[in-house]
Amino acid sequence: MTGVTKQQSNYIKIMAILSMFIDHVGVIFFPQQVIFRIIGRIAFPLFAYQIGVGFTHTRNEKKYFLRLLLFGAAIQLFYILVAPITGEYPWNLNIFFTLALGVAAIFSYERKWYILFLCMIIMPSVLTLTNSINVDYGTYGILLIFIMYAQKDDFRKLALYTTGLTFAFCFVVGSYIQVYCVAALLFIVKPFSLKAYIPSSVFYIFYPLHLAILYGISRWNIF
Secondary structure (H helix, E strand, C coil): CCCCCHHHHHHHHHHHHHHHHHHHHHHHHCCCCHHHHHHHCCHHHHHHHHHHHHHHHCCCHHHHHHHHHHHHHHHHHHHHHHHHHHCCCCCEECHHHHHHHHHHHHHHHHCCCHHHHHHHHHHHHHHHHCCCCEECCHHHHHHHHHHHHHCCCCHHHHHHHHHHHHHHHHHHHCCCHHHHHHHHHHHHHCCCCCCCCCCHHHHHHHHHHHHHHHHHHHHCCCC
16 A cells, blocks of 8 residues: 555545535535535545655655644634634644644654654643643544554555544544544545646645635625
8 A cells, every 4th residue: 555656646635625625515505414524524534544655755754744734833823714614613723733743643653752652642632621722633633644654554454443443433422423434445445546747735725725715605695
């Protein structure tokens, strides 16, 4: 699985952003239609997998972490602005902070800084329990990113650990809609290859751009 090509990686990213877009359309305009949320559950595992692939192939892990962190910080103000229409708590940190923490956890593990690794894992839960700042997907999200990285060469273990972690998470939070995220494994096991060139910046820009568009449409009361 480490042999994922750039074209296959682009396919996985496109599936992730399409799933995310559908999820947000459902949250904003069709909150009673659960099918939108079900489709949306596919997005995060695909992003988590891409973080593992990205960490493997990046030439500079520190810059990779800082790029995710700084981009997350840059769009956080807008994320707070659209929180009321997406149903999010205004002080939730956007998904790029979760991805950055995932990279930090992987980096710490690879350097054998196990105490720091554990801090990266439990930090989201501590923040939530102290009613301070919520990290999107919390400890579950950081662990899922780490699993996607650590088991990237063994799809069976990746699928087993992802499924087990997800069911445990659903049991703890008392909601089982996240179990549909295991469908993302279908896109990972044998991704298609897209021949079209897609700049990496597209996948960064799409996140704030699609939120801005959906926010604008909601303000105009088109639906």
